[in-house]
Amino acid sequence: xxxxxxxxxxxxxxxxxxxxxxxxxxxxxxxxxxxxxxxxxxxxxxxxxxxxxxxxxxxxxxxxxxxxxxxxxxxxxxxxxxxxxxxxxxxxxxxxxxxxxxxxxxxxxxxxxxxxxxxxxxxxxxxxxxxxxxxxxxxxxxxxxxxxxxxxxxxxxxxxxxxxxxxxxxxxxxxxxxxxxxxxxxxxxxxxxxxxxxxxxxxxxxxxxxxxxxxxxxxxxxxxxxxxxxxxxxxxxxxxxxxxxxxxxxxxxxxxxxxxxxxxxxxxxxxxxxxxxxxxxxxxxxxxxxxxxxxxxxxxxxxxxxxxxxxxxxxxxxxxxxxxxxxxxxxxxxxxxxxxxxxxxxxxxxxxxxxxxxxxxxxxxxxxxxxxxxxxxxxxxxxxxxxxxxxxxxxxxxxxxxxxxxxxxxxxxxxxxxxxxxxxxxxxxxxxxxxxxxxxxxxxxxxxxxxxxxxxxxxxxxxxxxxxxxxxxxxxx
Amino acid sequence: xxxxxxxxxxxxxxxxxxxxxxxxxxxxxxxxxxxxxxxxxxxxxxxxxxxxxxxxxxxxxxxxxxxxxxxxxxxxxxxxxxxxxxxxxxxxxxxxxxxxxxxxxxxxxxxxxxxxxxxxxxxxxxxxxxxxxxxxxxxxxxxxxxxxxxxxxxxxxxxxxxxxxxxxxxxxxxxxxxxxxxxxxxxxxxxxxxxxxxxxxxxxxxxxxxxxxxxxxxxxxxxxxxxxxxxxxxxxxxxxxxxxxxxxxxxxxxxxxxxxxxxxxxxxxxxxxxxxxxxxxxxxxxxxxxxxxxxxxxxxxxxxxxxxxxxxxxx
Numbered sequence: 001x002x003x004x005x006x007x008x009x010x011x012x013x014x015x016x017x018x019x020x021x022x023x024x025x026x027x028x029x030x031x032x033x034x035x036x037x038x039x040x041x042x043x044x045x046x047x048x049x050x051x052x053x054x055x056x057x058x059x060x061x062x063x064x065x066x067x068x069x070x071x072x073x074x075x076x077x078x079x080x081x082x083x084x085x086x087x088x089x090x091x092x093x094x095x096x097x098x099x100x101x102x103x104x105x106x107x108x109x110x111x112x113x114x115x116x117x118x119x120x121x122x123x124x125x126x127x128x129x130x131x132x133x134x135x136x137x138x139x140x141x142x143x144x145x146x147x148x149x150x151x152x153x154x155x156x157x158x159x160x161x162x163x164x165x166x167x168x169x170x171x172x173x174x175x176x177x178x179x180x181x182x183x184x185x186x187x188x189x190x191x192x193x194x195x196x197x198x199x200x201x202x203x204x205x206x207x208x209x210x211x212x213x214x215x216x217x218x219x220x221x222x223x224x225x226x227x228x229x230x231x232x233x234x235x236x237x238x239x240x241x242x243x244x245x246x247x248x249x250x251x252x253x254x255x256x257x258x259x260x261x262x263x264x265x266x267x268x269x270x271x272x273x274x275x276x277x278x279x280x281x282x283x284x285x286x287x288x289x290x291x292x293x294x295x296x297x298x299x300x301x302x303x304x305x306x307x308x309x310x311x312x313x314x315x316x317x318x319x320x321x322x323x324x325x326x327x328x329x330x331x332x333x334x335x336x337x338x339x340x341x342x343x344x345x346x347x348x349x350x351x352x353x354x355x356x357x358x359x360x361x362x363x364x365x366x367x368x369x370x371x372x373x374x375x376x377x378x379x380x381x382x383x384x385x386x387x388x389x390x391x392x393x394x395x396x397x398x399x400x401x402x403x404x405x406x407x408x409x410x411x412x413x414x415x416x417x418x419x420x421x422x423x424x425x426x427x428x429x430x431x432x433x434x435x436x437x438x439x440x441x442x443x444x445x446x447x448x449x450x451x452x453x454x455x456x457x458x459x460x461x462x463x464x465x466x467x468x469x470x471x472x473x474x475x476x477x
Numbered sequence: 478x479x480x481x482x483x484x485x486x487x488x489x490x491x492x493x494x495x496x497x498x499x500x501x502x503x504x505x506x507x508x509x510x511x512x513x514x515x516x517x518x519x520x521x522x523x524x525x526x527x528x529x530x531x532x533x534x535x536x537x538x539x540x541x542x543x544x545x546x547x548x549x550x551x552x553x554x555x556x557x558x559x560x561x562x563x564x565x566x567x568x569x570x571x572x573x574x575x576x577x578x579x580x581x582x583x584x585x586x587x588x589x590x591x592x593x594x595x596x597x598x599x600x601x602x603x604x605x606x607x608x609x610x611x612x613x614x615x616x617x618x619x620x621x622x623x624x625x626x627x628x629x630x631x632x633x634x635x636x637x638x639x640x641x642x643x644x645x646x647x648x649x650x651x652x653x654x655x656x657x658x659x660x661x662x663x664x665x666x667x668x669x670x671x672x673x674x675x676x677x678x679x680x681x682x683x684x685x686x687x688x689x690x691x692x693x694x695x696x697x698x699x700x701x702x703x704x705x706x707x708x709x710x711x712x713x714x715x716x717x718x719x720x721x722x723x724x725x726x727x728x729x730x731x732x733x734x735x736x737x738x739x740x741x742x743x744x745x746x747x748x749x750x751x752x753x754x755x756x757x758x759x760x761x762x763x764x765x766x767x768x769x770x771x772x773x774x775x776x777x778x779x780x781x782x783x784x785x786x787x788x789x790x791x792x
Contacts, residue, residue, distance in 0.1 A: 052586055052589070053589045226575045235577050238578050239577075244478075245576075245578050246479060247481065250479050261479065261480045262479055263638075
C-alpha cells in the first residue's frame with residue numbers, strides 16, 4: 001500500500017503548470033524527443049556502464065553479485081544563484097563541523113558553554129583515542145557529503161551530514177561523462193559548469209594535509225577490497241588522482257611510519273584517503289577481528305607519523321542526534337547565522353519529544369541515530385498500519401536510538417520510467433573538500449527514488465542517480 | 478608499484494594466455510576428429526587436452542569417457558576444473574578487477590567485456606558444434622587483449638609484469654603441448670612417415686599458429702624433428718620456447734635490482750640453453766627429458782618471480 005505526498009515542488013514545473021526558466025531548453029528538447037529514443041539512449045547508457053564495470057554490490061544479496069545503480073538521463077538543473085547559495089551554506093556547515101570536532105577532541109569549549117550536552121562524550125562514535133591528538137590543519141572531515149533536499153522555490157534543508165566515508169562522487173563524474181556522450185547537443189544549449197577537476201582538487205587537498213615538513217607526500221587510497229560495495233569508486237578515485245589503491249595487506253607499520261609493499265621494496269606513505277570505517281582500520285586499536293586494516297596504524301597516526309582522511313572519530317559529528325546542534329555550532333564557532341536550515345528534529349531520548357512522536361508516527365519520518373543507507377527507517381505517511389505498529393515496538397524498546405522529523409515533501413524531477421516521463425522525488429549531495437581551504441566543485445550526486453511516491457533515494461533501496469547541472473553565471477539560461 | 482598489483486597483473490596475463498592455449502588445443506583436436514582416421518580411436522584423440530592441463534583423476538571421476546562432448550565440457554566450460562577456459566577467464570577478470578586502476582581503462586574494459594560476453598555465451602549454451610567458433614572467439618579475445626596492452630599501456634613496470642606473465646605462461650603451454658603430442662604421436666622407436674603423420678603433425682603446428690611458418694621456413698614435408706626445432710629453438714617463431722625467453726630475459730633485466738639477481742640467473746640459464754642448444758643434442762638426450770627439464774625450470778623461475786616481486790617481504 002503506497003500513499004503519496006501531495007503536490008510536491010517540481011524542479012521543472014515548480015508548483016504550477018509552467019516551466020521554470022532554467023528548464024526551458026531541456027523541456028523543449030524533451031518535447032521533441034520520442035519515448036523510444038530516450039529508451040534507446042537509456043539502454044545504451046546501461047550497456048556502457050556495464051562494460052566499464054561501474055557496478056555496486058548490495059549487502060545481503062549473494063556475494064559478488066554486481067548491479068548497476070540505475071542512471072536516469074534527465075538531468076537536474078540548478079541556476080548559478082541557487083548553487084551559490086547552497087555552496088556557501090555547505091561550506092559554512094563543514095567549517096563549523098570541523099571546528100566542532102577539533103574542539104571536542106581538545107578543550108571541549110562548546111560543552112562547557114552548555115551548547116552541546118556532555119553526553120556527547122558517551123556517544124559510541126566519540127573516540128577517546130583521539131582526545132588531545134593534533135591533526136594537520138585541524139581538519140577532520142576532509143571529504144564531507146552534505147545531503148540536501150528541497151521543498152519549495154527557496155526552501156532547502158540539510159537532511160544529514162556525512163563525515164565518515166561519504167560515497168557517490170564517482171557517480172557525479174561518471175554521470176556527467178555519460179550525459180556528454182549521449183546528448184552532446186544538450187551541452188550546446190546549456191552552459192554547464194564542469195566537475196571533471198574534482199579528483200585534482202581532492203589530491204591537492206590530501207597533499208596539503210600531510211604532516212608538516214614532508215616535501216613530496218605520498219598519497220594512497222585505502223579500500224576494503226574488490227568485494228566492497230563502493231570498490232568501483234575507490235578504484236576510480238585512485239586512478240583519477242594517479243595514486244596507489246591499497247588494501248590493508250599492502251601496508252605495514254615500522255618505526256612509527258606506514259609503508260606499502262612494492263616491487264621495489266617498502267615505500268613510505270604519508271596520507272591515506274581511507275574508505276574503511278574506523279572500526280576496521282586497525283585490529284590493535286579497534287575491532288580485533290578486522291582483516292581489512294593495518295595493525296599499528298592508529299598508533300602511528302596518533303603520533304603524527306601519517307595522516308588519515310577522514311580523521312578517526314568524525315562519526316560523532318554526523319550522528320543524527322548531534323545534527324540538531326549544527327546551527328548552534330555555526331553560531332558558536334563562526335559567529336554567523338546558518339545559511340542552510342536544518343529539518344526540525346525530535347529526539348526520542350527527550351520525553352516531550354518522545355510523546356509527540358509516538359502520537360504522530362503516521363506523519364513523521366523516524367530514523368536510527370546512526371543508521372545509513374536508508375535501512376531501519378520509517379516513512380509514516382507511506383507506511384502501512386502494521387509497519388507503524390511494528391516500528392512503535394522498536395522505538396519503545398530503545399528510544400535513544402531514534403530521531404523523528406516531519407515528512408518533507410521532497411521536490412520531484414522529471415524522470416524516465418516505464419510509462420514515460422514522470423516526476424520522482426530527488427535529493428542532492430554536494431561533496432565539500434577541506435584542506436588548506438574549504439571548497440567544492442559545482443556539481444553533486446543527485447539521487448532519485450524510482451518507485452512512484454517513494455521518498456527513499458538510497459541506492460541500496462532501489463534509488464537511481466541523475467547528472468546535476470550547475471549553470472554558469474550569466475549564461476543564457 | 479605495489480607487490481599485490483604486480484601479482485594481479487602478472488596472473489591476469491597468465492590466465493588469459495592459458496585460456497588461449499587451451500582453446501588452441503581443443504580447436505585443433507576437434508578439427509582432427511573430423512578427419513576420418515581409422516588408426517586412432519576417439520578416446521586416444523580426446524585424451525591429450527586433459528593430459529596437457531587437466532586432472533586425469535577428476536576427469537575419470539566426473540566424466541568417464543574421453544569423447545568430444547565430455548572433454549569440451551571439462552576443459553572449456555567446467556567452472557570446477559581450475560584449468561578450464563571458463564575458470565581461466567574468470568580468474569583473469571577477478572585479477573583485473575582488483576587492479577583495474579593499474580592498467581589503461583581500455584584494457585580493463587576489454588577484460589571486463591570479455592567476461593560479460595562469456596557470461597552471455599554460457600547462458601545461451603555452448604554446444605559441441607559451437608566448439609570451433611567458441612575457441613576462435615577465445616583466441617581472438619586474447620589477441621585483442623595483447624593488442625590493447627601493447628597499444629595503450631604505459632611502458633612501466635606494470636606493463637612488464639603483464640608481458641612477463643604472458644611469456645612465462647606461453648612457454649609452459651608450448652612445452653606441454655609439444656611434450657604430450659610428441660609422446661603420443663611418436664611412440665618410441667617407431668619410424669616416421671606413416672599414415673597418421675601429415676594430419677597429426679600439421680594439426681599440432683596449426684594449434685600454435687605455425688603451419689604457415691613451417692612451410693615458409695623449411696619448404697619441405699612435415700617431419701617431427703623439424704616441428705620440434707621450430708617450437709623449441711627457432712627464435713623467429715613467436716610461440717617457441719626460445720622466442721618466449723627472448724622476451725622474458727630482458728623484461729627481468731629491466732625489473733631487477735640486486736634482489737632480483739636469482740630470477741635473472743635462472744632465466745639466463747634457460748635462455749642460454751635455448752639460444753645455444755642444438756637439436757641433435759636435444760634428441761640425443763631425449764626430447765621428452767629435455768621438455769620435462771624445461772617445464773620444471775620454468776616453474777622454478779615462476780616461483781622465484783613470485784618470491785622476489787609478488788609476495789614481497791616487508792624488509
